[in-house]
Structures are given as structure tokens and as C-alpha cells.
Amino acid sequence: MKAVVRHRLFWPAVMLVVLLIGNTFYSPSFLKVTLRDGHFYGSLVDILRSATPLALVALGMTVVIATAGIDLSVGSVMAISGATACLWISELGDQNAVGGVLVAVALALLLSLVLGVWNGFLVAAIGIQPIIATLILMVAGRGIAQLITGGQIITVNSSPYKVIGAGYALAIPVSVIIVAVFVAVAAVLVRRSALGLLVESVGGNPTASRLAGIKSARYIWIAYVFAGLCAGIAGLIFSSNVSSADGNNAGNLIELDAILAVVIGGTALTGGRFSIAGSILGAVVIKTLDITIYTVGVPTSSTLLFKAIVVIALCLAQSPAFRAKFARRRSAAEATA
Amino acid sequence: MIDVGTPGTATAVARVPLSKKRPQKRHIPVLATAALFGLMYLVGVVSYPGFSDTQILLNIFIDNAFLLVVAVGMTFVILTGGIDLSVGAVVALTTMISAVLLRENWPAGAVLPLVLLVGTLLGLAMGCIIHFFEVPPFIATLAGMFLARGLCFVISDASIPITNSTWTGIADVRIWFGGFRITISVVIALVVLLIGAFVLAYTRFGRNVYALGGNQQSAMLMGLPVARTRVAVYTISGFCSALGGVLVSFYMSSGNSLHAQGMELDAIAAVVIGGTVLAGGSGYVFGTVLGVLVLGVIQTLITYADLNSWWTRIFIGALLFAFILLQRVVNRRT
Numbered sequence: 001m002k003a004v005v006r007h008r009l010f011w012p013a014v015m016l017v018v019l020l021i022g023n024t025f026y027s028p029s030f031l032k033v034t035l036r037d038g039h040f041y042g043s044l045v046d047i048l049r050s051a052t053p054l055a056l057v058a059l060g061m062t063v064v065i066a067t068a069g070i071d072l073s074v075g076s077v078m079a080i081s082g083a084t085a086c087l088w089i090s091e092l093g094d095q096n097a098v099g100g101v102l103v104a105v106a107l108a109l110l111l112s113l114v115l116g117v118w119n120g121f122l123v124a125a126i127g128i129q130p131i132i133a134t135l136i137l138m139v140a141g142r143g144i145a146q147l148i149t150g151g152q153i154i155t156v157n158s159s160p161y162k163v164i165g166a167g168y169a170l171a172i173p174v175s176v177i178i179v180a181v182f183v184a185v186a187a188v189l190v191r192r193s194a195l196g197l198l199v200e201s202v203g204g205n206p207t208a209s210r211l212a213g214i215k216s217a218r219y220i221w222i223a224y225v226f227a228g229l230c231a232g233i234a235g236l237i238f239s240s241n242v243s244s245a246d247g248n249n250a251g252n253l254i255e256l257d258a259i260l261a262v263v264i265g266g267t268a269l270t271g272g273r274f275s276i277a278g279s280i281l282g283a284v285v286i287k288t289l290d291i292t293i294y295t296v297g298v299p300t301s302s303t304l305l306f307k308a309i310v311v312i313a314l315c316l317a318q319s320p321a322f323r324a325k326f327a328r329r330r331s332a333a334e335a336t337a
Numbered sequence: 338m339i340d341v342g343t344p345g346t347a348t349a350v351a352r353v354p355l356s357k358k359r360p361q362k363r364h365i366p367v368l369a370t371a372a373l374f375g376l377m378y379l380v381g382v383v384s385y386p387g388f389s390d391t392q393i394l395l396n397i398f399i400d401n402a403f404l405l406v407v408a409v410g411m412t413f414v415i416l417t418g419g420i421d422l423s424v425g426a427v428v429a430l431t432t433m434i435s436a437v438l439l440r441e442n443w444p445a446g447a448v449l450p451l452v453l454l455v456g457t458l459l460g461l462a463m464g465c466i467i468h469f470f471e472v473p474p475f476i477a478t479l480a481g482m483f484l485a486r487g488l489c490f491v492i493s494d495a496s497i498p499i500t501n502s503t504w505t506g507i508a509d510v511r512i513w514f515g516g517f518r519i520t521i522s523v524v525i526a527l528v529v530l531l532i533g534a535f536v537l538a539y540t541r542f543g544r545n546v547y548a549l550g551g552n553q554q555s556a557m558l559m560g561l562p563v564a565r566t567r568v569a570v571y572t573i574s575g576f577c578s579a580l581g582g583v584l585v586s587f588y589m590s591s592g593n594s595l596h597a598q599g600m601e602l603d604a605i606a607a608v609v610i611g612g613t614v615l616a617g618g619s620g621y622v623f624g625t626v627l628g629v630l631v632l633g634v635i636q637t638l639i640t641y642a643d644l645n646s647w648w649t650r651i652f653i654g655a656l657l658f659a660f661i662l663l664q665r666v667v668n669r670r671t
Binding site: 259322 | 657
């Protein structure tokens, strides 16, 4: 029992269960999943579907944070990726041509990789603090995304493109399948090879790992490229779901949700220890919270405040200094009692 | 101290010009900024008739007075090797609180100190979390940023106009001299600037700020008040953001949750372009002024060139990158 409570995923799982139970009180049919027209329907499916971009971004963010870094540019990369794909498709003679859509997707992903390489270059090769390095792309990236879309919202009408974000395969949303496969591959790569261990050692103590003969710069670089790719795919899912690209608002403030998901999942923001499953669970918790706020009827404007308080509380709970002070006070109270 | 006639003299002699050169190297980023500003201004004057009007230069100050105030606070924080990402959100929160309270017919004389106090307290709280709980500055201030923006949205997600006569009165005052005009905001910004420069250069607290940024371990071993200094710089930044917010509410005559979005980057960019080293310990408030002026000239040039507004973001990002690179190169050599 103690082992269960102590488990890293215990508290996020409890949060999720509490939220789900709370929702069933407000709408009894909340947990019902029905099969209609060969698709699964229901609030649970909606939560999973809407959580896919965030889960991907959080996955990339987890690896970056594990190297003791942070990537603030994920929202901008999402916007650029969606804008590139939509621009390419809108110029096609036949927007429904599968080949053309594939080229658009490949282009968008290639560009996200390049942006990830750029972030990695600034952090690993030049040695700029991650927060500043990615701040550059966060701001300039929004400009680039608007440059691509010409300041307009590009709308496309392409059924192959729409499959990515809004389609179904085997009654399950395609976006959920994409994310599940991607997460599974990443988890296997990280946990069944030395990659995860090396990333954790770089984040835990860069000097010690360098002295141990680990090429820190290489793993930091890989982390940012991976985060770029994740954000790129997330951008495609997001823009495909709405069949349009908005350079200004796509992925706006998603870096907050991603950081929140990572923290909820039990990854320390100071680097060194990470949990992919935790971050994915964190992303689902956040989306469930968003939907709960809709169902319960709390004004949506208070969402940001609530999330901020959760971030602050979790940061303090993670801080060793805070824990030490708290523990000392408690043991002192026990001694006097 | 050195026995004459040994090879030691040779090194001592060789070192003299080196140490004389050193301050110049430290000044390279500031000089580069000044040169860049001059060059861009020249480009403007040559390409566009009317650009040489002195009022254009004064307008840069009028349009960026709030950024100047925020950037002075940011300079303090970055000098200690920290960072404050909450400034834009605190600016927005200040405009929001001011607008709501003024709408409820609170006297302007009560609203002004109150909003300044709110910003200062937010800064103080973040400083305490950073120092006493050892939360990294960017995380603590990122959380502060979300908190302040969150509070804005709770107050209202619509724009609230400010119609209070004192407020609009101050905003409309124009100070004329010799055919040119500036606003009260510019005067406030210049006063903040002078105080900031004086505190950093001539007070014990200022020396502590530089010492803390130079090497925290040494500062602690020297018995300097590290805790007080660290908490104080975030408090100062909070105050400056709140004051910047008041100036924004003068400038925009409204409170809006979306005001000052991305201002944290503008402020950081101004400080970095102004030659303050991101790792802390070296930099000047007057460099920051040059940084703000460079950003202002970019905006003016882009308006004159009739380019789209997103080019501003791309240019600022590129400039920030160039100057960080320059810092790296200069620091590696010394």
C-alpha cells in the first residue's frame, strides 16, 4: 500500500479520478462511451482527442527539462508547422491529392526539425541559457508564422489532411493513434536503451557526466530536436483538426500547459529525473480540468489563475528547501506535543 | 614588490597595457549598440524625408517610456544573474486594477499607490520564493507571470476604458520646449532611469548587486547581505513593472488583460542589447537606454518602410541573437 501511495504517478492519477467522479455528478452520462457510425463517442474520447497536441508537446518538453533545460518556443513551432502545411496545401491544384498532402506534412516536419536544431545549436553549441535561447524563437517564431500565413488565417479544404486531426481509424481517433505510437516508440527508445539514462545524467550533473565521458552537448542537442519534432506534429494535429492555420493564436500559451503537465507528472524542473508516462497523464489531467470547468459552469477566465496556483504549489512542493523547512517545523511540533 | 631586473619585470610591463585595455573590451557591447543606433538612425534620415525631425527621436521616448521603466527594473535583476519573466503580466495586471478601481470611482490618489504596492508585493513574493525556497528564477517568475495574467482574466476579459479626469489629465499633459513636446511619462521614465543609475553606481546596495551577479559564493563569503539584495532586486523589478503599467494605462487610456504581451522579451532584449551580461555582474543602466532606443528606432523604421508588424518580432529576435553572440565572443577573449 505504501509503495502505491509513494509511486510517482499516484497523485496525478488521484487528481484524474477525482475530476472524472466530479464530472459524473454534474452530468451522469459523462463516463458513457458509445459506438456510433463505427466511431467511439463520448466525453472520455473528447478528452483524449483534445489532449493529443498537449501530450505531444509535453513529451518533448519532458526530455528537454530532463536535461535541465526548458523550451519556450514550442507554441511558435506549432504555429509555424501548421502554417507551412496549410500554405503548401492551399497552393495545390487538387487539395485532396494524397501525395501533395504528404509533401506538405513532410515539409512541416522538416522545418520543425530545423527549428529544433536551431534551439539545440544555441543551447548546446553556443551555451546560451535555455530560457533565453528558446525565448528568441518564441518571439521571432510568431513573426515567422505570420510571415508564412501573410497575417491571414489560411483555410484549407483537404480531406486527406483532415484525417490527421479529425479522422477515425478502427473506431479510434487517428490523432490518438499517432500520439500513442509516437509515445510508445519514444518510451522504448528512452527506457530500453541507454539514451534515457544519459539524458538524466546530463541533466542531473553536467560536469560529472562530462567527466564520466558523456558527450553532454550531443544529448542536449538531441533533446531540443526531439522537442521541435513533437511540437511540429502537435501543430499538424491542431491545424488539421480545424482545417486552418492561424499564425498568431495556434499553440498560444501551450508552453504553460506543457510545463504544468510535466510538473504534475513528477518530473523535476531542475532536471535529472523524468517520467514520460507522468507527463502524458499530466496532459490528460489538464484537459480533463479544462472540460470540467466547462461542465461545472465556472467562468473559463479563472482557468489560468487556477493553473498558476497549481504550478506554484507544485514548484514549492518540489523545492528541497521548502520541504526541509516544512519537515523541520512538523518534527518540532511533534517534539513539543 | 617585484625584484627589478628579473624576467618578472617583463611580464609586469607587458601587463600594464593589457589591464588598461580591459575596460575597453568590457565596453564593446555598449559601443556596438551605440554604433548600431547611430547607423539605423542615419539609414532612416537618408531614406525618409522627415525622419531627421527631432520630434521623431522624442516620439521614440514617448512611445517607449513604459518599456524604459520596466527595462531599468529588469537591469537590476539581470545584473544579479537572475531573470524576471513576469514583467509583462504585472504591467497588464496594473492597467487592469487601475481601470477597474477608477471605474468604481475610487480617487486617483488612492489607486496610484495601491497598484504600485500590488506590483511591489508580487515582486517581493517572487524574490522570497526564489531565495528562501531555492526555486530557479525563471520558474518562479514564470509562475508569477501566469498568476498575474490569470488575475487579469479573473477581473475581466474585456478591455476597460479609463475616463477618470485626473488619469486622462496627466496622460494629456504635453511639456513643450522650443517647439518640441514630451509627455509626463517621459519625465517619470527619465527620473526612474537617473535613480536607477545612481543607485547602481554610487550606493552600497548597487555594489552588492554587482557583487552578487559576479560571484554569489564570493559575495556570501565576503559577508554581503545576499538574501536582502536578491529579494530586493525582484521587489524593485516588481515596482518598476507596476510603474510601467501605470504609464501604459496613461498611454492606452484603458486596462486590458492582453496589454504588454511579450513585453518581457522586449525588456530582456533591451537590457541584453544594452550590453548587460546575462550571467550577471556587468552592465549599465545607460546601456539599457540605448537598447530601448534601438528597439524604438526599429519600430519607427518598420512603420516608415511600411513593412508588416511581424517583421518587428523577427528583427528583435535576430538582434537579441546577434548581441548574445557578441557577448560570448567578447567574454571568451577576456
